[in-house]
């Protein structure tokens with residue numbers, strides 16, 4: 407039986423396992439509270455996870471690293487400087503604890519964007535760095551798991567991952583096992599410090615790309631990692647004449663977008679008000695302030711997970727007044743027409759009347 411999500415409302419899941427992956431990264435497994443139910447998602451997608459910290463529920467988005475159809479969801483979480491939710495999970499969340507979760511979402515997945523078939527074969531190149539390994543690891547396991555099944559063609563996978571050292575490579579042992587067991591899985595690990603392993607040492611550039619995956623032009627590329635890394639790799643591919651129609655990347659860069667909205671706020675002193683009739687509250691705000699901050703600071707029940715205009719959890723309806731939005735990514739044309747906005751990516755421009763959700 408499959409786990410059933412409650413529309414776009416948070417559901418309660420239990421942490422059933424927690425493993426250390428590297429010195430600053432853990433994997434947690436989440437399951438239904440009572441039964442062994444199977445979780446469905448598209449490999450590459452993420453969920454918005456909520457934990458209660460100091461009496462306040464806070465949400466963040468994390469990619470899923472388990473296989474579609476497992477009876478748990480696995481997330482891999484790295485400590486980040488100032489990362490309240492991530493650091494809480496790394497340090498304090500224990501098996502048996504409960505969390506809140508929203509349904510899997512995200513356009514970066516290998517179902518909506520399957521790899522191209524060429525002359526009867528399907529080849530992919532998964533490129534990742536750091537915690538960006540999580541969604542592409544789920545894609546690789548999906549293809550290996552379904553290899554040879556009816557209506558499924560085998561996918562030849564080049565798995566190019568960049569890390570500091572074996573000890574700091576998330577899933578290091580599992581990757582080496584996949585490489586040893588599956589003829590269609592080719593691990594290409596490029597390390598800053600190889601510490602006695604056979605994996606090469608270097609910094610990814612166009613030369614390494616060609617050396618490690620000489621047939622990269624025949625593959626569909628899926629890329630995930632820090633934003634500068636993704637920009638660099640995209641340039642290498644484009645400069646090397648790669649057909650960018652066969653290129654997909656995760657656009658999930660919370661810090662960058664949150665900063666860009668915050669920057670617009672700096673220096674503004676013009677006061678406006680935000681009226682939220684459903685909660686009988688009129689809130690003070692600064693012109694240019696992110697709408698999500700105004701609502702969150704007042705303790706209203708808005709879920710702000712990715713803070714990057716990607717997940718859709720912070721959707722609000724602006725009934726009166728105007729905002730400037732940097733993302734409408736998850737909204738339909740009808741919703742935009744009706745006045746829905748993503749509060750994390752919208753700055754207040756005038757007095758507003760707002761409906762949450």
Ligand code: FES
Pocket residue numbers: 709710711712713714715716717718719720721748749750751
């Ligand atoms: S918090 Fe994800 S879209 Fe706003």
